Amino acid sequence: MRHMSVTERKSGCDDMEEVAIIGIGCTPVGEPWHKSLRNMAVESTWAAMDDAGVDQVDALILGNMSSGSFNEQESLGSLIADYAGLGNISAFKVEGACGSGGAAFKAGVMAVASGYHDLVCVNGIEKMTDVVGDNATKILANAADREYESIHGISFPGLNAMIMRRYLYDYNVKRDDLAAFPVNSHKNAVHNKNAMFRKEISADSVLNSPMVANPMTLMECAPICDGSASVILTTKERAKEFTDTPVIVKGCSVKVDTIGVHDRKTVTSMNATVTAAQDAYKQSGMQPSDIEAVELHDAFSIMGAIGLEDMGFVERGKAPRFAAEGQIGIGGKLPCCTFGGLKARGHPVGATGIYQIVEMCKNLRGEGVLDIERGLTHNIGGTGSTVSVSILGRD
């Protein structure tokens, strides 16, 4: 048996073809019952193609978690290529639970870097409202370990509440500080016309909102919603043909961890986030201090806090205070969720990872609320069972 050591791997080698984002597009997030799954995917795909100035791509990769269960529709690659009028191109779907968008992004980056495709659209899409049959929370629970978690009735709010309770205990954190994550996301969503909830909220309203799973309240949980976001990728070499403001993929990593939370040494850190971030830092030659803004996976307030710590931005147990002191706000040390994050922009699960890329591109192109050179996106599937971290930068 040969055991391949990490240093033998090619990840991050200098000889990899660099990939650039030349077009972005997304739909407003919400409950648009007048738009179908295919309508929304086509809308954002065409918007991204328009933005790139191309009327054809040669591959389409869909990030989607559960269209089979939510919409009784599989075969998304052919469906969306068909309805977007893209003809006989290459297309398939990528699934990594709520991290499907981030995983699809990496598949798209590899499709370009491999030389197999030149212009690739990566579309994250999820239509979770007007669901056929089962309710959305039950379908989402399929991302947990069916035999040891979901079949016993545990769902993601429950898993996250248990993690939150342990985190508060381990680090003796002031519980109220965690409310700073949803407060920040709501504040940042006000300017984002594609956000689902565009109004500010107070820490008091977070803490006094209905209890979902003790100690986690409703306003600490991202909503069930629909959305679609798309990006167009090509090689860095070709990017200048299409745009003066290409965004370069400096690092892109997907890592997994045990699917069941009970199988981990700790629940207050996520190995998949730690290793994906390390991999992305290594690929990019950057470290946490080089990053100017983060699109954080704040599906639950506790996930935002642990994410910041796992990626090396804040010491263990210090993220809630860091947030409560305003350091994750626009103008703070590390602006996070600058377009509203999962909590206020919304969390159409398989689309979220691509919304994050789209929003970071706006900041890097000088079209967002920030005008920065290097940003990071952080997309979680399951309870940290699949995590993607991408580092994007100006040319």
Added chain:
Amino acid sequence: MRHMSVTERKSGCDDMEEVAIIGIGCTPVGEPWHKSLRNMAVESTWAAMDDAGVDQVDALILGNMSSGSFNEQESLGSLIADYAGLGNISAFKVEGACGSGGAAFKAGVMAVASGYHDLVCVNGIEKMTDVVGDNATKILANAADREYESIHGISFPGLNAMIMRRYLYDYNVKRDDLAAFPVNSHKNAVHNKNAMFRKEISADSVLNSPMVANPMTLMECAPICDGSASVILTTKERAKEFTDTPVIVKGCSVKVDTIGVHDRKTVTSMNATVTAAQDAYKQSGMQPSDIEAVELHDAFSIMGAIGLEDMGFVERGKAPRFAAEGQIGIGGKLPCCTFGGLKARGHPVGATGIYQIVEMCKNLRGEGVLDIERGLTHNIGGTGSTVSVSILGRD
């Protein structure tokens, strides 16, 4: 708007890193109610890793159609990496309906060719028996166009029966000749210990078996079943470190067509097969006459016939006669389905594309019923809405 012409694309360029298959493994196909989804995926993954002589890979790509609906389990990448003991590697699932295995194979090839990963396991897995909730045929129908096909009650046997009827009319084919496809597959399954149905059948028994959808009989339809197959990929350059008999990926293409059959100019040819085959021939520098054997997607007898014609092996309307004359048998002009095909080895949908690769590798390594240098695999999703064609060869 810039319209990218086909010639601008990189597909098939000489500068692409070549990819090799260094390990193969699969489970017996059947109804193993004592084995779970995760058990089966781990079994074939470990078998392929043993075959390659490696005890670690750095990425796992799952080909699977509907574990969410069949098994109430998403997040397959993390689940299988976890239970196979692979740790914090990169992993995600690829879906392309019944063509999920072939699409995952291409994603795996791109992962290696891109330089992002060095040792990649591609695992095709589907567990369709002991299904929770809906029945398998209804879940499979999710691969059709939900709004215009499946919601009206049409399922895949019905769609294929209509195509068969039109084909018989257009080409004035002798209906009985189509029975040669299942007869051939059953004959070839006898020697395959992993096949579901290991007994020969006669053309009469095919034609006299119960009618499923007129004019298509039960014995012209592949079974509902479970199975898992895996391959280990690395660069051609590194392959010799692991094996004396690497199989080289000479061409690998995935193409899509309209998801709905009603939206096509013809139903007796599949554009996705035609274009995927053309792409794979171009990448490999080969033509149909160079191919010595085909693993054909014979989910229904008519699909086998149309596939042979779409890939340029037989003239339009001549495939049933070609088959009835024994030319697709071992010793014929173009041996097909040498391990029993979808009909007799079985068709665990998302796994099928990888079973085909595994079986073709056996023929190319001199471990199969054939001893050949160049073979082709043909995997269909939906009614030809996603098709992958791969051309494999000896070093």
